[in-house]
Amino acid sequence: MTPTPSSRPAQDPTAAVVLDDVHKAYGATRAVDGVSLTVGRGEFFGLLGPNGAGKTTVVEIMEGQRRADAGTVTVLGQSPWPRNTALLPRLGVQTQASAFFVRLTAREHLATMAALYRCDAAAAERALASVGLTEQGSTRVDDLSGGQRQRLAIASALVHDPELIFLDEPTAALDPQARRSLWEVLRGLRSEGRTIVYTTHHLDEAEALCDRVAIMVAGRIAALDSPGRLIAASSPTTRLVVPAGRLTLERARAIEGVDRASEEGGAIVLETLASGRVLSALDQITGLQGVQTRTASLEDVYLDLTGAGAPQP
Structure with missing residues (x-):
């Protein structure tokens, strides 16, 4: 972006x-x-x-x-x-x-x-x-x-x-x-x-x-x-954060619509352009309680433009 x-x-x-x-x-x-x-x-x-x-x-x-x-x-x-x-x-x-x-x-x-x-x-x-x-x-x-x-x-x-x-x-x-x-x-x-x-x-x-x-x-x-x-104007990707122990990384990557899956602090983070479809699949697999949905913020725009390694305050 x-x-x-x-x-x-x-x-x-x-x-x-x-x-x-x-x-x-x-x-x-x-x-x-x-x-x-x-x-x-x-x-x-x-x-x-x-x-x-x-x-x-x-x-x-x-x-x-x-x-x-x-x-x-x-x-x-x-x-x-x-x-x-x-x-x-x-x-x-x-x-x-x-x-x-x-x-x-x-x-x-x-x-x-x-x-x-x-x-x-x-x-x-x-x-x-x-x-x-x-x-x-x-x-x-x-x-x-x-x-x-x-x-x-x-x-x-x-x-x-x-x-x-x-x-x-x-x-x-x-x-x-x-x-x-x-x-x-x-x-x-x-x-x-x-x-x-x-x-x-x-x-x-x-x-x-x-x-x-x-x-x-x-x-x-x-x-x-x-x-x-x-x-x-930034990335339209939505990040879905699934609490630890609810979903394996392999199962997450197999969900239709998931572009990328990773583990962060024990939680499984799914990146997708089709959040509705992925949320529906998650609901059937593990339920949606505790699942967090994160969309782009100004901080994402800032980091994209300045680089993650830019000097911090």
Whole structure:
């Protein structure tokens, strides 16, 4: 499966971000090698790829922190470089290593951030509420949990009500419960129609949240589309997982419609393009209780494009 990335983007004046044939090299390393993409206003756009693929450089170019060697960059209708101070109040940035006023309470921290942007006094309270931290408003920042700090980092990016928000792995290093809780915050931002550019190594997260994703490999975009369309274009094979002890490998391979059978962790895994027929046969042989059906996911697309040996987070 080889999804085709979108061609050079049209210069849409209503788009939030437009990158056209952008390049950036560090010595002999081509960190960004001809990237073209458009992020629409109100879109939740994911930027995915293994470590070293060029994601961070692309985002820093969008934010105006780095200058592209070649190509054109437009953010909210303006060039972000040279450092565009008029553009900065329209952007919200949450970095992976966010800095806080740790001796202040969460509310005081956000009030300070709001004052820097000359926002009204109620901005801090609105930002706290937007990420579900109102009850922790009087808690010192250094006493917040990891998940609560991540929420505070997002609130810091939202306090001045920006038009475009950059989120760099906002759920990194969180436990599963805190990560799912933060998903609801991100879904809330998406439902508000905010424009979000988002990087993550959690493919299930990108599949659940993003309108479109770009998968980067070696500085280039290998695929760009909605998660659903990327998955639909991938292998149509269905994997049926039969619990251990229910079926021998030899019997599995003899079932009509099974293209491949293997053993994984004691279970028998059947790969087929005719799942209905194979499930019917399994029902007659061993019953369907405990049998799991697995179809393609965004992770499968990602691994196909980047290779199983690609660097992992």
